[in-house]
Amino acid sequence: MSKTIYNMKHLPNCDLCGNPSGWDSPIKIAGGSWGYLCDSEFNAMYPNGNSLATRFSTDEEPELSDSDRSAQIREAIFDGDLDLAEELIGDGDIFEWI
Numbered sequence: 001m002s003k004t005i006y007n008m009k010h011l012p013n014c015d016l017c018g019n020p021s022g023w024d025s026p027i028k029i030a031g032g033s034w035g036y037l038c039d040s041e042f043n044a045m046y047p048n049g050n051s052l053a054t055r056f057s058t059d060e061e062p063e064l065s066d067s068d069r070s071a072q073i074r075e076a077i078f079d080g081d082l083d084l085a086e087e088l089i090g091d092g093d094i095f096e097w098i
Helices: 039-045 066-078 082-089
Strands: 003-005 023-026 034-037 054-056
Touching: 023 039, 034 039, 066 082
Parallel strands: 003 054
Antiparallel strands: 023 034, 023 054
């Protein structure tokens, strides 16, 4: 599964056709180098997707579900990243999430 970068103000142009890109991805025809691809070029090159690619979006990042937030908080605590755990908890009580 690819990761998504949300709320980009400007999408870079596709390195193959010049249209606005939606992906930062390896490019098969460029000897494995990376580049920006529009949806059309990306789907033609990777009809089943590519887990290494990063998806660009000009949309706002969606809200996490409670179960996803709880899982991310537990993972952050397990990894020792208390700053991330605190950011995910926000003004709430940690005991609501673990």
